[in-house]
Amino acid sequence: MTGSAQAIPQATSRRGLDWDVMWERYGISAVLVVVWAIAALTLPNFASRDNLLNVLRQSSFVGVAAVGMTVAIIAGTFDLSVGSTLGLAAWVAVAVAARWGVLAAMLAGVATGTVVGSINGLLVSRVRIPAFITTLGMLFIVRGFHYVITNGDSARFNGKSFIWLGNGTIAGLPVPFWIFLLCAALAAAVLAYTSFGRYVYAVGSNSEAALVAGVPLRRITALVFVVIGAFTGLAGVLIGARLYSAAPGLEPGFELNVIATVVLGGTRLAGGRGSMLGTVAAASLFVTLTNILNLAHADPFMQKVAVGLVLLVALSIEGIRQRLAERLARS
Amino acid sequence: MTFGTTESKRLSMSRVLRSAQSYTVGLAVLAVGLVLTLLTNRFLRIDNVLNVLTNASVVAIVGLGMTLAIASGNFDLSVGSTAAFAGCVSMSLVPALGVPLAIVAGLVAGALVGLVNGLIMTELRVPAFITTLGMMSVVRGLALIYTGGRDIYLYGQTEYKVLSGGHLLGIPMPVLLALALAALLSSVLAQTRFGRHILAVGSNLPSARRSGVRTSQVLWGIFAIVGAAAALSGMIISAQVLTANGRLATGLELNAIAVVVVGGTALTGGKASLSGTLLGAVLVAMINNGLNLLNVPIFYQDLTVGLLLLVALALQVERGWNPLTQLRRTQ
Amino acid sequence: MRSARSYAVLSVVLVALVLLSACSPAAPAPAAPAAPAATQAPAAPAATVAPAATQAPAAPAKGAGAKKIGFSVYDMQYGFFQDMEKGTREAAKAAGYDYALVDQKSSESTMVASTQDLINQGIGALIISPFKPDAMGPVVDAAKAKGIPVVVDDIGGGGTNYDVIVISDNQKGGVLAADQMDKLIKGKSGASKNVASITCEPSAVYAARRNQGFEARMKELGYNVVATLSGNSKQEEGYKVMKDILSAHPDVAGVFSCNDPMAVGAAQAIADSGKSGSKDIFVIGFNADEIALKAIKAGQMVATVQQVPYQMGKMTVDLATKLMNGEKLKFDNDQNREIYVPVNLITADNVDTLLK
């Protein structure tokens, strides 16, 4: 898939490391800050508290799923089924919340995601179907299943504490955003300081070597899908709470947004490298973009173009930098 | 070890056309066909068979292009948007240029989008997945902007119908086009340097480059073809409904990839089974048609297509325990 | 040479950008010359629409400085909502309001987020045509919290705390279509009692009422609905589904489609199978989109159930004005604060009143 990206001569990829690392880790965060600064100066309503809260809140839903996806992509794989999983988990959460309250709802939603994730994991690690196909298949299956059980009807519940989960604030920041930050921090710690995290990087960097080095490859592969399933489930709960409701077909194209977010955050699609900070920044950046375009009354159709261009430009920067480095080396 | 002449046929067109996989897909087609015939006497009627083949062709045409992309170790997620864009361009130009030129214009538009994909990948070194993901949204936006979000239609302009309504010996035009494209591409793959170099690139990009293969140009070529193919189906679709608009052909990309994979072209690159892609498209079209004939709600189509994907790939996975070889498949 | 190529790329990107700026809503879409008919908005309101609410001239907002009207639209990709937006915008401008638009892009979470963007801009009134009424809760609550009146334009209220909803009666529209189809089939000798019904995407539960209305009525009238299939609201899928219906039930006498794009697609499928959507198999759509009106004119389908998005847009602005001025509204259904927009049937006979 990334075949075309490997146009990088060994030499440069070995040497210009510092720049790589800096850009990988802090590039997008820097961009985000700049964008915010400019927006605050040029757009009257941008800096308003309500608006910023809305941006942060909105970034949390893709964000929480993106935390899981970051782990998956670092491990050199990814999950296309998150969109369908999100919808199902949200629906389950809303339905459960209506009967057994918020905690049960959260557990149920996460459990739903975990189940889907486990199925993905087993299919990939045991039946050994390529992740791309497994999760593409599950995208269709879970969505179909969701329609079959609901007939397309949405579940609704607007109990106080439940909608607080999606719409409330703690210490001035939206609840979902707190949860998003919590997830990101947790995942970052796990990636950096646990053997699971270390194995994830190893598998993504060179799965064959990882296997030879004694990494429990199959288990890690399976676990990665469970992890992303769980985070997606949580994202589902939050979005269900945000909307007071959930229906099949929630969030069309969610999977691609999540992947785009992670990659924009500097995680390498080929695996082995990536940072959670970047994912957090990227999630906020995408939402900020739509928000700015809304505040600037941009043509809705143009928004599609803008979002695509941002992704392309951001991902081009590394390539352009390499070319410059090579040209410098030459002359 | 000895190298018998059994190898000798491996490189003729038959190697590209009759990969072992396409036999299994062929069997699946027969099996599903049999089942549907037993379930409804309407299935095997000639008009319905032609109807199925027509539906299959629309996806197959994109799928054939996608097969090249996947054989070269890449993907194109932008085909749906490209199809819409080309459909709009070509239809909007009919009054000005007349049908034949308008169709050419559509093809050119598609090829250009593909070319841009290729350029971004080789010049800015953005992975194909990201490039086409970004372009997916950019081109969709452009199509909507180009049409102002409205429908372009040509009632009474029946010439354009040729693309969808035309017949030759009772065979609908889309089917003819799909077959022609398949024949063309397989001889290109088997017989021309460009074709062999596509497989070379998919087989081992750095080696191909070091051996002096103009890998960039090859990629541009591939993606231009994919774009043109997408344009062709886009125009067929708009010919079917004599209408073009920016909403056309959403989700086409995943369906196209699905039929390629069901057809047995490996995601690892280096191999292509165009006949498999054709059969894969027929298989999927048969299932959807069958469910409609039986008046089954649409969301069961999702379920079956998903399951089909998983089963097809599970069958491809060769058994026997060997960690090192299993790796290359799953990762 | 390589560098030359990278410049080529950059220039391509630049061209794209230029094209964009050229295409900002103000400028006419480039398609205009090529497809003249396509870019006109259906003009002229149907004579039949005139609920009390619309009569009062829109009084400009009181107080200094023009207030802002915010409109959150379902999806600008559809002609129907483009017309609704046009009506809303023109009315708002006419009444001297500032006007802000956000697009929900057929996604409930985008609906909530971008409508929130709208509210945060400090609007005087919110007009929303919700993609998912059920998910409108947070929006309405947020507006209420700021004391902003909420006018829902069509689709549904989702049991939320809005001030008023202007809605065309989907159920009734379906029934209307059924009666018309019954009449046509009766008038045709040797026509079967089999009819088919094409639905929107399964998640569009409010639009589904159109098909429910149609199917229920047809059954009353003694017909059998032999196929109920979804075309996902898409033209091309309407075409495919119709092809399959024709294979399964060659004798089908009529088809009702949940929206006009699918109806037109179905009509084309019928035409491709050598039949006529106005003589052999009666195709009736919903919305009175321009493509459908043209199709009726061209004899490709028999009728469509007219909604008047442009008018509804105007109405919502007037209602918003009243609410901002604290006037009392007169509802057709007080309990659900509903104002009905009558739906009515457009056939070859009266299609010209809508086509200039």
Added chain:
Amino acid sequence: MSAPGSAQPLLRLRGLSRRFPGVQALDNVDFDVLPGEVHALVGENGAGKSTLINILAGVLQPSHGTVEMDGHPIVLPTPLAAQNAGISVIFQEFNLLPHLSVAENVFLNREPVRGLRIDWPTLYSRTREVLALLDIDLDPRTPVNNLPVAQQQLVEITKALSFKSRLIVMDEPTAALSEREVERLLGLVRSLANSGAGVLYVSHRLAEVFQVADRISVLRDGHHILTAPTGELTEQQVISAMVGRELVHTQCPERYPGEMVMQVRDLAVPGAASGVSFDLRAGEVLGLAGLMGCGSTEVMQALFGLQPRSAGEVTLQGKALVIDGPRAAIHSGLGFVPNDRKRNGILPDLSVMHNVTIGILDRMRQAAWIDRTQERAVIDGYRGKLSIRYSNPSQRVSGLSGGNQQKVILARALAEDCRVLLLSEPTRGVDVGAKAEIYTMIDRLVEAGMAVLLQSSELPEVLRLANRCIVFAGGRPQGELSGAHLNQAAVMELATGLGAKEVA
């Protein structure tokens, strides 16, 4: 041996320099290659050889300096340009396209065409001609991925020859070849030179270099150290020029086998080897020798659980081993250094430290977390023991030289404090300096009582390290040699003599 023609040089490098961000890979190098000459280029990894090769191949551009052919300066912006200039390069890492046929690989990008279509008959016949030149019998239509490694190497060489190039650059051409194939190759190189072409022969294997080269040039740290006729140099001189210091030792030190550690009985690896039995004692090195594809590699992998086993049992210190994967193997006390560092050795994106500790993380945990001080202690320990050179332990391992990477992998195996060390081609692609260091390291380990199973296709390596040796051919052990009987001649006899029968 034909004396180098005194004609004007075929290739001349003038003040060739190449800078990468942060490193001077080549610094003002100049030497020349005469027509009809085999010119050996030696130097440790990182000396700049591969940079120089890449420049000649048109893959990299020099920062300064010129490349001259026949006295005319030329620029090589692309691999194609290099080919057209009459330079062809055989890279060390394979350059073949597995899914394409031998013929297509040989004539890749130069396929004869009739109109648009490839002219297959001509393609095949031309390929046959070149193959005949080297008397290699291969069906040009065979897909390369159906060929064993050695054969693939031959295809590489065939490809280079097919250019009828006037300068042929060979980077470690014998790395994957068996002794017999090496002999044939060297003969071939010689005949190439005799036919008037210039050969730039880059290799670590000094024996070969001295056997085939007319002149030798040495690079160190990007500098050109010396160029002299082979006759005027000794191996020691060359080595010291390469590493800048003296080295010694070429034969195996005395080993003192201790108690029985590992027993293997009737091990069989489907499609690779069968009937493998041996005992391994503490403090000894048992060599598994044989030509490429003799099955010894697979035996190693099977012992470590990387290959399915169809029969046989393995006991370690009396306990029967059930090895269903590397993890199990490690836990039961086996350490493994795989034969292909790039493919299944290093984890390029991980730091040096993480590469070493990856196998023992479960042992260094406090609750869920990795104990990083302990981790740091481990890496610091091995840095000293194995003299691994790196600037800091959190540096990416991909930045290290091949030799140091190999040491890192060795450290990984040792960190799992194994009882038995399985070494598969432990010094492939490693420069002489590091090679010597690794050998002494192994000696120390063995003295300390480690049991080592060594599989290598480099006979000198086996002779240097192993006190006993089982020779494989055609997937079967042909016999065991030790003491005075363990010598080049004896091994080759077993490996080839019987081997020939097996294959036929």
